[in-house]
Amino acid sequence: MLIRRHFVLGAIGLVAATAASPAAQAQSSGGNTLVVATTQVPRHFNGAVQSGMATAMPTAQIFASPLRYDDKWNPQPYLAQSWEVAPDGLSVTLHLVKDAVFHDGHPVTSEDVAFSIMAIKANHPFQTMLAAVDKVETPDPATAILRLKNPSPSLLLAMSPALMPILPKHVYGDGQDLKTHPANLKPIGSGPFKLTEYKQGEYYTLEKFDKFFIPGRPKLDKIVVRLVSDQNAAVVSLERGDFSALPFIAGARDIDRLQKAPNLIVTDKGMAGVGPLNWLAFNTRKKPLDDVRVRQAIAYAANRDFIVSKLMGGKATPALGPIAPESPLAEAGVEPYKVDYVKSAALLDAAGYAKGADGSRFSLTIDYIPGADEQQRNVAEYMRSQLKRVGINLEVRAAPDFPTWAQRVSNFDFDLTMDTVYNWGDPVIGVNRTYLTSNIRKGIIWSNTQQYSNPKVDELLQAAAVETSPEKRKALYSEFQKIVVSEVPIYFINVSPYYNAFAKGLGNLPNSIWGMMSPLDELYWEVPPKT
Numbered sequence: 001m002l003i004r005r006h007f008v009l010g011a012i013g014l015v016a017a018t019a020a021s022p023a024a025q026a027q028s029s030g031g032n033t034l035v036v037a038t039t040q041v042p043r044h045f046n047g048a049v050q051s052g053m054a055t056a057m058p059t060a061q062i063f064a065s066p067l068r069y070d071d072k073w074n075p076q077p078y079l080a081q082s083w084e085v086a087p088d089g090l091s092v093t094l095h096l097v098k099d100a101v102f103h104d105g106h107p108v109t110s111e112d113v114a115f116s117i118m119a120i121k122a123n124h125p126f127q128t129m130l131a132a133v134d135k136v137e138t139p140d141p142a143t144a145i146l147r148l149k150n151p152s153p154s155l156l157l158a159m160s161p162a163l164m165p166i167l168p169k170h171v172y173g174d175g176q177d178l179k180t181h182p183a184n185l186k187p188i189g190s191g192p193f194k195l196t197e198y199k200q201g202e203y204y205t206l207e208k209f210d211k212f213f214i215p216g217r218p219k220l221d222k223i224v225v226r227l228v229s230d231q232n233a234a235v236v237s238l239e240r241g242d243f244s245a246l247p248f249i250a251g252a253r254d255i256d257r258l259q260k261a262p263n264l265i266v267t268d269k270g271m272a273g274v275g276p277l278n279w280l281a282f283n284t285r286k287k288p289l290d291d292v293r294v295r296q297a298i299a300y301a302a303n304r305d306f307i308v309s310k311l312m313g314g315k316a317t318p319a320l321g322p323i324a325p326e327s328p329l330a331e332a333g334v335e336p337y338k339v340d341y342v343k344s345a346a347l348l349d350a351a352g353y354a355k356g357a358d359g360s361r362f363s364l365t366i367d368y369i370p371g372a373d374e375q376q377r378n379v380a381e382y383m384r385s386q387l388k389r390v391g392i393n394l395e396v397r398a399a400p401d402f403p404t405w406a407q408r409v410s411n412f413d414f415d416l417t418m419d420t421v422y423n424w425g426d427p428v429i430g431v432n433r434t435y436l437t438s439n440i441r442k443g444i445i446w447s448n449t450q451q452y453s454n455p456k457v458d459e460l461l462q463a464a465a466v467e468t469s470p471e472k473r474k475a476l477y478s479e480f481q482k483i484v485v486s487e488v489p490i491y492f493i494n495v496s497p498y499y500n501a502f503a504k505g506l507g508n509l510p511n512s513i514w515g516m517m518s519p520l521d522e523l524y525w526e527v528p529p530k531t
Contacts (some may be wrong), residue, residue, distance in 0.1 A: 001039070001184065002025075009129050013289070017148060018041065021131065027057045030220075031489060032220050032525065032528070033220070033221060033222040033224065033518075034220050034222070034245060034506075034523065035223075035224045035244050036223060036243060036244070036245040036246070036247065037225075037228050037242075037245070037246050037414075038054075038225060038226070039187070039228055039229065040053045040054035040229065040247075040248060041201060041227050042204075045058050045184060045185065045187040045195060045204075046059070046100075046181065046184040046187060046200075047060075047162065047165045048116060048119050048123060048124060048165050048167055048178065049120075049122045049123040049124060049179045050125075050179075050422075051124065051126060053247075053516075053517060054516075055124075056161075056163075057516050057517050058204065058206065058225065058249060059161070060162055060165075060191070060514070060518055060519055060520075061193040061206050061520060062103075062187050062195055063166055063167070063189035063517075064078055064079045064100065064189065064190045064191045064192075064497070065078055065079060065081070065159055065164045066078060066080040066094050066096075066113065066164060066166070067079075067157040067160060068160065068161060068512070068519060069157070069160055069273065069518070071269070073328065073513055074275075075156050077097075078161070079096055079098065079100055079113070079213075080094040080095060082095045083095065083133050083156075087157075089121045089148070089152070089466075090148050090151065090157060090360035091146060091148060091152075091433060092146040092148070093124040093143055093144070093145045093146075094110075094113065094143070094144045094146070095142060095143060096109070096110060096141075096142045096143070097107065097213050099213050100213035101190060101191070101211055102168045102171075102190045102416065103189060103194045104171075105211075108168075108190045108213075109138075109142070109205040110136075110138035110139075110140065110142060110143055111138055111169050112166055113136065113144040113166055114136035114167055115167065115169040115173055116164065116167045116169075117130065117164070118135075118136060118331070118424075119172065119178055120164060123178050123179060124163075126424065126426050126429050126463070127433075128429065128433065129154070129158050129163065129429045130155075130158060130402065131473070132151070132155065132465075133146055133148060133155075134147045134148060134149045135258070135340070136408075142357070144502050148489060151466045151467075152362055152428070152466065153428075153465075153466075153467065153473060154425075154426035154428035154429055155323065157273075157425045157426045157429070158426075158427070158513060158520070159433065161518055161519055162273070162514050162517040162518070166190065168188050168189075168190075169190040171183050173187055173369075190212075191209065191519060192209055192214075192217055192218035192486075192519055192520070193206035193207060193520075194209050201227060202226075202228055202465055203226045204223070204227075205222065205223070205224050206222065206223040206224075207222050207503075214521065217522065218520065218521035219311070219508075219521065219522060219523065220523055222523060223520065226449070227418065230256075231249075231254065234246055235254050235257060235258060238264065239257075239258070239263075239346070240266070240367075241503070243527065245291035245502050245516075246258075246505040247500045247516040248498050248500070248516070249266075249501060250375065250496055251374055252312050252313030252314070252315040253316050253374075253495065255313075255499050256315070258499075258501045263503060263504055264502065264503060264504065265502045265506075265509065266499055266500070266501045267499060267500055267502075267509065267511070268417075268461070268500075269499075269500075269511040269515070269530070270448055270500055270509075270510050270512065271498045272324075272326040273425040273513035273514045273515075273517075274422050274498070274517075275324030275419055275422055275424065275425070275430065275495070275515075276421075276423075276496035277322070277420065277492060277494075277495060278316070278319070278375045278418070278494045279319070279418070279421070279490045279493055280298075280366075280416060280417075280418060280493060281294050281409075281416065281417050281418075281449065281450050281489070281490050282298075282415075282450055282490065282491075283412060283414055283415055283416075283450065283451065283483065284418060286412075286415060288351065288353055288362055289364075289415060289416075291351045291352055292487050292488060293351040294347070294348065294353065295487070295489070296346070296347050296350050296386060296488055297343075297348045297390065297418075298344070298345050300337055300338075300339065300340045300341070301339065301344040301387055301390045302386055302493075303339040303386055304493055304494070305318075305338075306382075307379055307382065307493055307523060308493070308494050311374065311378050311379060311382060312375065312494060312497065313362075315497040316494035316497040317493050317494060317495040317497070318493075318494055318495075320332065320415055320492055321481040321484065321485050322434065322435065323423060323431060323481060323482050324495055325495065329474055330481075331478040331481040331482065333482070334481055334482050335486055342527070344379060345390050348361055348390060348392075355391045360394070361390075361391040361392055362392060363392070363394070363395065364387075364393070364394055364416055365383065365395045365396075365397045365414065365415045366383055366384070366396055366415065366416040366418070367380075367408060367409065367417040367418070368381045368398070368417065369399075369418065370398070370399055370400070375420065375496060376420075377398070377420070379493065380396050380417055384396055388530025398493040404408075404447040409445060409449050410449055412442065412449065412501075413422050420496050423504075425513065427461070427464065427477060428465045433446065433447055433448065434448055434490070435448060435454075435457055435484060436448060436458055437452075437458050438456070440453065444514075447495045450490060452489035452490040454483065457483055457484060459478045460479055460480040461480060464476035464512075465477050500516060505525055505527035505529065505531065506523060506524070506525060507524050507525070507526040508522040508524060
C-alpha cells in the first residue's frame with residue numbers, strides 16, 4: 001500500500017551526477033519548468049489500483065477526478081462542476097463539465113466516471129472506501145448517478161485526485177487486468193499534465209496538457225520529477241539549486257537544515273489529508289500483551305514527550321489517538337498516558353507479573369520498519385531502556401528489509417512493532433482497517449494485525465460510516481477513540497513530520513489537504529530561476 005517505504009529503489013549517486021541529467025538540463029532552462037526530487041518511487045501511474053504517495057503525486061497530475069479539496073477540507077468543483085447528495089443519502093449525482101477531454105482527444109463522459117468508480121471499488125487496496133457504492137447510472141454523457149447501499153459521508157472525500165482518478169474506459173476497458181495493464185506505465189488521463197517520458201527508477205517528465213479543461217491552467221509548462229535514493233544527497237542538491245522542490249521530508253535533521261537555507265521555503269502544510277501516524281502496535285492475542293493492564297503499563301512507561309521533543313527534534317506533532325489531530329473528527333479528550341513509572345509498575349503487579357529476583361518481570365521483542373531510523377529504529381531502541389525501568393526486558397529485532405518486516409507482522413509473528421499508517425482523510429478510508437474485527441486477516445499488512453477485537457468498537461465504526469449528521473458522526477468517533485486509547489491495542493506517538501521544501505520564487509504553493517498529491521495546475525514561478 002505505502003510505496004513511501006520503498007526509499008531505496010533509485011540509483012545511488014544520480015543526484016550527484018545531475019549536471020548532465022535531464023533534470024539538471026530542465027532546471028538550467030529556467031522559465032516555466034519545475035524540477036522536483038523525491039524518494040517516492042512509483043511502481044506505475046495508476047492510482048485506481050495503487051495507494052501511496054509515490055503513485056498519488058503523479059496520478060493527481062495525469063488524471064482529473066470528480067472533486068478536489070482546499071486547505072479547509074471543503075470540496076471544490078473539478079471534473080464535476082456541481083453535485084447533489086440525495087436527502088436520504090442513498091445517491092450522489094455528479095454534473096460533469098462538458099469540455100473535458102483525455103490526453104488522446106477523447107471526451108470525458110459519465111461512462112468513464114462509472115467505469116472508474118467500479119474499477120476502483122474492485123481493485124483499490126482501500127476496500128471500505130467505495131463499499132457503499134452499488135452501481136453508477138449514466139442517464140446522459142454529462143451526468144453520473146452513484147447509487148448507494150447505505151449513506152456514505154466519506155464518499156465525497158474519496159472523490160479526490162489522490163483516490164479517484166477518472167480513467168478512460170476506451171483504454172482500460174479492454175478486459176485486461178487493471179493491476180498489470182500496460183497503460184499503467186503509459187497513462188492517458190484528463191489532468192493538467194501528460195506523462196511524456198519515464199526512465200524507470202530515474203525520472204519522469206510531465207508536460208502541460210494544452211487542452212486541459214480549466215482555462216489558463218496549468219501555469220507551468222513542464223514538471224520533471226527526479227527519483228533519488230539518497231535523501232542526504234537530495235537535501236544538498238536542493239540547497240544548491242539543482243532542484244526546486246523536495247516533498248515528503250521526514251527527517252528532523254534534514255528539516256532543520258533546510259529551514260536554515262535562505263533560498264528555500266520549508267512548510268508542513270499540505271499533509272492534513274494524509275494523517276500519517278507513527279505508533280507502537282501490540283499483538284493483543286499474545287501473552288502477556290493480551291492483558292490490557294500490561295499494554296497500559298507499557299504506555300505509561302513510554303514517555304511520548306521525550307520521543308517527540310528529543311528523538312524527533314521537536315519537528316513532530318504528538319498523536320494521542322487513532323484519528324490524526326488535524327482531522328475535524330479527532331478527539332483530544334483521551335487518556336494521554338503521561339509517563340508514570342509508579343503507575344506502570346502497579347499495573348504490572350496487578351496483572352500478576354511481579355518482579356523476579358533479578359528485577360525483571362518478562363521479556364518481549366520489538367520490530368520496526370527498516371528505512372526511517374528517526375521514527376522507527378531510534379524509538380525502538382529508546383523503548384528498550386524505558387521498559388527496563390519497569391522490569392520488562394525488550395529485545396530490538398531488526399529486519400533486513402521491508403518485506404521481511406511485513407511478513408512477520410502480517411502473520412502475527414511479533415510482540416511489539418513500530419509502524420506508520422495513514423488516515424487518508426476519513427476514518428472509513430484509512431482508520432477502520434486497523435480496528436475492525438472483520439479486518440483481522442492473516443498475511444495482509446496494514447489490516448488489523450494487532451488482532452484487536454471489541455464488539456462495541458465494531459458497532460461504533462459501522463454506525464459512524466453511515467451517519468450523515470456531522471455532529472452525531474463526530475460523537476460516534478469520539479467514543480470510538482476513547483475506547484481504543486483506553487484499551488491500547490496501539491500506543492500512539494506522533495504525526496510523522498512530513499515537510500515540503502520549495503525554492504523561493506514559486507507562487508501558489510500546494511497547501512491543500514492533499515498538498516503535492518493534488519493537481520499542481522495553479523503552481524507558477526513568480527520569479528523564475530536564473531539560467
